Amino acid sequence: MEILKSLAVILIPAAIVTAAVEPDLAEVRGRLPNGKFALVRLQFKKGVVVDSKELPKTFATKKGSLPQWLPYEDLTTEGKRWTLKALFPKDEWNKDGIKHSVRWPKLESVWLLSTLFTGYGQHYDKLMDANPNKPELFKEGDIWLIPKILLSPEFGGAAKAPDRSQPEDELSDEARTAAFRAMLSYEKDSKGDYAAYKLRKSETLYYSVVMRYTDLVDAKEVNQLANIIAKRSDIDDVRSIQPGQLIKIPLEYLTDPFMPEGSKGLAEERQMRAEVRRTAKIEAGPRLSGVRIVLDPGHGGIDSGARANGVWESDFVYDITMRVRRLLEFNTEAQVSTTLRYEGIGFGIRNSIPSMTKNAVLLTTPPKPNDGESAISTSVNLRWVLANHFFTRPKAADSRKTIFISFHADSLHPSSRGSMVYVPASNLVPSKFTWSGDGTHVSELRYGASVSFTARQKLESEARSHIFAEGLLKILDQEGLPIHANRPIRNAINRSGKSFIPAVIRTNMAMTKVLIEVVNLQNEEDAVLLKAPDFRERYAEAVVKAIRTHFKNA
Numbered sequence: 001m002e003i004l005k006s007l008a009v010i011l012i013p014a015a016i017v018t019a020a021v022e023p024d025l026a027e028v029r030g031r032l033p034n035g036k037f038a039l040v041r042l043q044f045k046k047g048v049v050v051d052s053k054e055l056p057k058t059f060a061t062k063k064g065s066l067p068q069w070l071p072y073e074d075l076t077t078e079g080k081r082w083t084l085k086a087l088f089p090k091d092e093w094n095k096d097g098i099k100h101s102v103r104w105p106k107l108e109s110v111w112l113l114s115t116l117f118t119g120y121g122q123h124y125d126k127l128m129d130a131n132p133n134k135p136e137l138f139k140e141g142d143i144w145l146i147p148k149i150l151l152s153p154e155f156g157g158a159a160k161a162p163d164r165s166q167p168e169d170e171l172s173d174e175a176r177t178a179a180f181r182a183m184l185s186y187e188k189d190s191k192g193d194y195a196a197y198k199l200r201k202s203e204t205l206y207y208s209v210v211m212r213y214t215d216l217v218d219a220k221e222v223n224q225l226a227n228i229i230a231k232r233s234d235i236d237d238v239r240s241i242q243p244g245q246l247i248k249i250p251l252e253y254l255t256d257p258f259m260p261e262g263s264k265g266l267a268e269e270r271q272m273r274a275e276v277r278r279t280a281k282i283e284a285g286p287r288l289s290g291v292r293i294v295l296d297p298g299h300g301g302i303d304s305g306a307r308a309n310g311v312w313e314s315d316f317v318y319d320i321t322m323r324v325r326r327l328l329e330f331n332t333e334a335q336v337s338t339t340l341r342y343e344g345i346g347f348g349i350r351n352s353i354p355s356m357t358k359n360a361v362l363l364t365t366p367p368k369p370n371d372g373e374s375a376i377s378t379s380v381n382l383r384w385v386l387a388n389h390f391f392t393r394p395k396a397a398d399s400r401k402t403i404f405i406s407f408h409a410d411s412l413h414p415s416s417r418g419s420m421v422y423v424p425a426s427n428l429v430p431s432k433f434t435w436s437g438d439g440t441h442v443s444e445l446r447y448g449a450s451v452s453f454t455a456r457q458k459l460e461s462e463a464r465s466h467i468f469a470e471g472l473l474k475i476l477d478q479e480g481l482p483i484h485a486n487r488p489i490r491n492a493i494n495r496s497g498k499s500f501i502p503a504v505i506r507t508n509m510a511m512t513k514v515l516i517e518v519v520n521l522q523n524e525e526d527a528v529l530l531k532a533p534d535f536r537e538r539y540a541e542a543v544v545k546a547i548r549t550h551f552k553n554a
């Protein structure tokens, strides 16, 4: 409460001088405590930024040179309070919370208010509960109450981690998976066998059941299955499910770790966990000597990948890849190769990415532009062929020191956020496979396109990839970077009833191979992160740290 009082003193001088409104942008000019003025922008689905030119030092969490438009989340408590007051001068800050008056109905959303005032967009359902009967479609002058308890601690409230968090979040990957499993019981009714789950407080069918217990990720398919499960569980209205509701998940949709005792899937899961436990690390030292790394920036050229919230996959994951490449080249002896190069940009890094780069070339011999001449699947196949070439020409001295990382960003339901890592399920890797080349002629096909794996190799490769994924997620978490809350490591994707491994890691000869979905572009906060060069740098640093940890004993 004391904070609220002192805040009023700081905020009263913040006079609004101008307010411009455009379809997807609002801009106000507010008076700073130092007497100067600063522009504050609210952009549709992109959140709030402040012109940093005249900002007092005490407004930014970072020292040194600031980007011209400083994102709201990089402001100190003082800076955030000033910004909110400048944007919303009619808001009443009092001891019970904040009475927010909607000023720009087309730009504001419950998610945005949640992000600005509680610190987490994921609190939007709590915010809606606190404002019953308020339509989500805003009108100017609508009053939304943000109760004190929901305010972020820096505004004197008690909101902390998003309420999707559960006790098992603190556990290791294996223990968490076991905890999820322990919440199921296997039962039968007149319609057949099912896994029974009791929904906990603040859990949803979509997120806590389908996203956790199955390998579906496609937003539409997750929705469809949520509806199937609702029907199977005799739930009429999916939006009014109460905690404690019995959910019946038909067994055929469960992913391996959650299948009943005696099933093949569960046996495979246990075999993989046992392999993880007995796998000893391979030491390469801090300089990563003898390590061979192939980095694969997803998409590129005419293929933008996923698009949402003003961000597209290709250029942004390319930039992360280039940052990883640069860090490895400067600081280690690892042999680093890349599958793709953007013409005109080369292997450089960029802070600003204003538009999509159309010119990207796969680094085969001869190089193949990613220009749509051949199918996207051909481009994907050429990537693993090229990687196999890098790993075998000449043959790596220690094949266990090979690692392949493909960088992507996914497009899931807006409520989920953070990194997800795919590793190859050993039972879905073929024992022998040759790719014909689909009419493409590159010299790498000669040694890279034919592969064979023994059962032992498949298992060891899945285990080492899993160990790498666990290490990476742990580092991301320590660095405060978001990771997916429900099973962030997956070894298969299910689409249209079929389970598969992403092609780039399926027939790849690297011992450790992962496909990283850096963030979920559909989530507004994640999209804002990916756009920020500072996030991309921190992410690259985390990846390099994870590679070092992977090749270091104890």
Ligand SMILES: [Zn+2]
Binding pocket: 298, 299, 305, 306, 313, 408, 409
């Ligand atoms: Zn992708």
